[in-house]
Amino acid sequence: MSDFDEAHRLVSELVQDFRAHEHRYLSPEYQEAEARKDFIDKFWKALGWDVDHNIQKNPYEQEVKVERGQDQAGARKRADYAFSLTPNFRDVRFFVKAKKPSVQLENADDYFQTTRYGWNSQNPLAVLTDFEQFHILDCRYKPSIDTALSRAVPSGKFHYTEYLDAEKFARIYWLFAREAVVAGSIEKFAADMPKPRGRAVQRGLFPGGYQSIDEAFLDELDEIRADLARGFKKTNPDLGGEDLTEIVQRTIDRLVFIRFLEDRLIENQHLVASFGDKGTAWEDFIAASRKLDGVYNGIVFKRHAKLDDRDFAPDDALFSAICEDLSHINSPYDFNAIPIHILGSIYERFLGKVIVATDKRARVEEKPEVRKAGGVYYTPEYIVRYIVENTVGKLIEGKSPAQIVEMKFADIACGSGSFLLGVYDLLIRYHTKFYNDHPGKAKKGEVVERDDGLHLTLQKKREILLNNIFGVDIDMQAVEVAQLSLYLKLLQDETPGSTRAHQLEFHETLLPSLNKNITCGNSLIGTDILERGYVFYGFRSTS
Incomplete structure (x- = not known):
């Protein structure tokens, strides 16, 4: 048969x-x-x-x-x-x-x-x-x-x-x-499926002209950035291009992160949809940011000198409309289904533009270096995976978690963190397989048993992230996105129950600070840097 x-x-x-x-x-x-x-x-x-x-x-x-x-x-x-x-x-x-x-x-x-x-x-x-x-x-x-x-x-x-x-x-x-x-x-x-015709045709990667998730979401982020830039500039005319670029990105990062928490069911409340219910969308957003910072920590919700200033007054109607469009009720985006590496590739291209401000106006332009290069080039995920598995994967093969904890993996021009994300994902999968193959070797607090097998605890994933993953980039916005991507990966399989259990057991925020792991700086340095007394966190000389 x-x-x-x-x-x-x-x-x-x-x-x-x-x-x-x-x-x-x-x-x-x-x-x-x-x-x-x-x-x-x-x-x-x-x-x-x-x-x-x-x-x-x-x-x-x-x-x-x-x-x-x-x-x-x-x-x-x-x-x-x-x-x-x-x-x-x-x-x-x-x-x-x-x-x-x-x-x-x-x-x-x-x-x-x-x-x-x-x-x-x-x-x-x-x-x-x-x-x-x-x-x-x-x-x-x-x-x-x-x-x-x-x-x-x-x-x-x-x-x-x-x-x-x-x-x-x-x-x-x-x-x-x-x-x-x-x-x-x-x-x-x-x-072999029918192709779209006329107005149904969309720009994108699917055969026949259908618009893919990364193209669509990038377009939406570009629109949100332009709207926020103009809105922030209109009500706060003293803001320059550099400040606008920074606070607009931080606003978008917070909204994306909140939607991720909602769709992954880590947060039970639908916060983005609720912003503006009482006609105070921005005030609600800032209040939620303060509350979430106390729970999660991390760079995304940290108090920003200008963004979180009490005197900062954006157009509330504009921000309310943005939240309404991005809410779980109206948005086509499901952040539980979007692979995290796709979000990273979207942000990689998103970072290719900055906000330029005059006395009264703000507009979005490509960075000069991007314009000169003819666009943003990012490494496809399958290439990242191949390189990581054939370098880091070969290096850790056969090693125990106790041996891996001593290893450091660094990307000295990390951009938005695609390779760091690939390494972190590999390490999580390797540790999980090790403990499922050798359950007796797991220490208390390293794994938790679920219906489909042993999973790493949030604490263990934090430990791997802090001990093993390091990166540097000259662009502070890229550093912020790299940290954001790693945080999303850290929380990927968590639930309200697991996050609450972590807080009760360890009495700490859910996300560790990555400011010593993923830093902003220039990797092109001279040999005299050691003579100046610089300290590199997590590394020691092998000489």
């Missing part, structure tokens, strides 16, 4: 079970968690995926990431299933959103959420299913609630009784079965 025939047999058994007790399964009392356990998990297992992690135990080396949380009123949860392929576990190939069968599957909100998962992770397809129905959605367009219901793939809707038809089931199997995805089924399918 072929893999396809076996899958069809297993799914046909699920169909018979569902049909025999359809009245119960379509009852509102039958919950999503039950549907997933009874049918949806088994459906994907039949297609060859290790949903239960019977084979892949290491949580950082699992092809199927399963989110067991439930929808919260007024909130957006993470995608229920994220599917990837060995060894690129971070590269999601497609997402699946699950619902309970009693819910009408074809609704704008669920279509919007599902397509946003795919678009933000740069995947052309996603699936929305309750087992009774199976809908394949086109994620190449920038998500919009107004057009969400038009995103179903032609002939991509199936009723569970159609799974019995081998020909119709084959359309699902040869697109989403593990063996099919390995063979490039999704890419081939997307290449």
Whole structure:
């Protein structure tokens, strides 16, 4: 019996079970968690995926990431299933959103959420299913609630009784079965999908002119920067270009970081959406910044001499409108689905421009060095990964955490931190695999057990970051972004429970200061610098 025939047999058994007790399964009392356990998990297992992690135990080396949380009123949860392929576990190939069968599957909100998962992770397809129905959605367009219901793939809707038809089931199997995805089924399918016409055409990287997440978000950040620059200058005419560049970026960094905390469910409140509810958007924003600084620390929320000054008075209506557009309610961006390295590449290009101010106006221009070079050039993530795995990866191979703690990895022209982020990610994955392979060697406070295996604690990830990662760049804005990216990586898998537990146990803020690790300076120095008494934090002479 072929893999396809076996899958069809297993799914046909699920169909018979569902049909025999359809009245119960379509009852509102039958919950999503039950549907997933009874049918949806088994459906994907039949297609060859290790949903239960019977084979892949290491949580950082699992092809199927399963989110067991439930929808919260007024909130957006993470995608229920994220599917990837060995060894690129971070590269999601497609997402699946699950619902309970009693819910009408074809609704704008669920279509919007599902397509946003795919678009933000740069995947052309996603699936929305309750087992009774199976809908394949086109994620190449920038998500919009107004057009969400038009995103179903032609002939991509199936009723569970159609799974019995081998020909119709084959359309699902040869697109989403593990063996099919390995063979490039999704890419081939997307290449044959209808191309946009007329006003639907967008600038970007997807075949056919669809705008990718990085292009779209960069465009939005550019618009926000220009609006904030003009608004800040209008109400604070004494601000020069350098100050405007700095405080506008810090404002944007805070908004992005808050949205990250919201979408990762680390913060339960939707702060960005609430700014301006009482007509005091800027005041609310500054108050939240002070509160978040006390919880998180780090450069992002630290008090800024001009930005946090009580006399600084921006246009409140303008800032309120920006927050409304960027809020979880209206924004197409899902910061739980956007890979952190994508955010880094966006910021790399974002930093290629500065704000130039005259007596009354402010405008955004390319930096002279960027203009001269013909644009910003950044290293693609797959090249970063290859270099890191074949340098740092080879260096730490076979070593224990106790040996690695003595090692220092530095990028002396780190920019926005793409290589540092790659090294930090590798170290986290290496330590996690080590402790899952040797659980008896983990010390107290280094790991925590979850449903899918052992995870590093926040404290252990802080320790790795402070002990191993160092960088220097001459551009202070780049240093700020590098620190921001590393902070996002540090918090990536945290939850409200894990962050609260850390605070109760260690009585400290969640983020360590990276001012001694990632610093602003010129790496081109003379040999006389040692004679001047400079001290390099974390390093010692080997002579």
